[in-house]
Amino acid sequence: MAPHEDDEELSDVEAPTCEPYAVLGIEKTATADEIKSAYRKAALKHHPDKAAPNKQEEAKVRFQELAFAYAVLSDPIRRKRYDVTGSTSESLQADGDFSWSDFYRSQYADIVTPDAIETFSKQYRGSDEEGDDVLAAYEKFRGKMSKVYQVVMLSNMLEDEDRFRGYIDEAIASGDVETYSAYADESAKQREERFNKARKVAEREEKEALVEADKHKKAAKKESSEDSLMAIIRGRQAERNGAFMDAFAEKWGAQEKKPKGKGKKGKKRAGEEEDEDNDMPSEEAFQAAAARLNGAKSGNDGHGRKAKKAKR
Structure with a gap:
């Protein structure tokens, strides 16, 4: 996405104030891969372009926090500065060549491109990571499946029900999660x-x-x-x-071809010099010719009088 209005808005985004680990929902001991995975999932979920029209502003604020948290924690040096100082502003300001606006713009543009979503979807759907996310949501909401679909990214209740229930049923059978009545007792009608x-x-x-x-x-x-x-x-x-210029040139050429009267010399205006080599008409001549041309078009003789029709 020539510059677009959205591009101007993105370039003016100010770095928010937040606690990076809490924003990404990870521990301070998280690995680089865990940080990247947490950010990727949250960014896909909260990206403004994926939000409903009435929730886009809310999603934009949330996405800014996510991108900012990732900017701090994804770089080992900035992360170390933050861990020592506890200040996100100092963490970024100390990095002289880092531009928050440029970073935010790139994250905004790249995270939900069709190719990025399709690639990630192929890797995520049916993976152990998806299964873990489903079970975590199942336990958090005590078996309420409608809530599970609200937090598991790229999920679609109408398409994923059987796969999600497979994760849950297997975990219940192995004793990894408990059986909640909201899940086990849900009727076909419900x-x-x-x-x-x-x-x-x-x-x-x-x-x-x-x-x-x-x-x-x-x-x-x-x-x-x-x-x-x-x-x-x-x-x-x-x-x-x-x-107009063609017609003017034709008119002027016709005037120039008319023979001059014998023994008559044109009077020069005061201060006007003759220029035998100058073929261009003076401004006065230009205006006169233009008046004659307009008069010919309107049926006048060029002096404001209507031309008389010749008798047969």
Whole structure:
């Protein structure tokens, strides 16, 4: 995504104040891979471009915090400075060549590109990491599946139910997690109601996305139409100017070819010098010729009088 209005907004983003480890939901002993994984999952979940229209501002603030936390913790030197000082501002300011705005812009643009999401989705769906996330959400919400889908990224209740239940049932059977009544006692009717709500949400989000896409399409079409109209106007103006100059040149040439009267010399204005080598008409002659040309077009004789029609 020529500069766009969003680009200007991104370049003006100020570094937020936050506690990096808490923002990413990790321990201070987290490895570099754990930091990257935590950031990637949270950024995909909270990226403004993936949020509903009424939650985009909230998602933007959250994403700023995530990107800032990752900027601090993803670099070993900045992370060490933060661990020692406890100050995120000092951690970044001490790094003279680091630009927070540039970093934020790159994270904003790169994290949810179609290719990035597709690549990550192929690696994540069905992986041990996804299974761990499902079980963690299952325990956190005590078996309420509607809540599980709200926090597990890239999840779709209408597509992932069987796979998610497979993780949970296997963990229950092995004793890794306990059985919660909200999960075990959910009836077929309750499950269908849950699915119906998910369908309505998906339909609403699809409509909102179509409206937003149509809005952008109309804006782009309007801009293109305005550009085309201006090009047409400029072209017509050029044609009119060219036609006038051609007609003027023709008129002036005809006047120059008329023989001068014998024994008569044109009077010079005071201070005017003769220039036999100058073929260009004076300003006075130019204006007179233009008046004659306009008079010819309007049916006048060039002096404001209407030309008389010749009798047959």
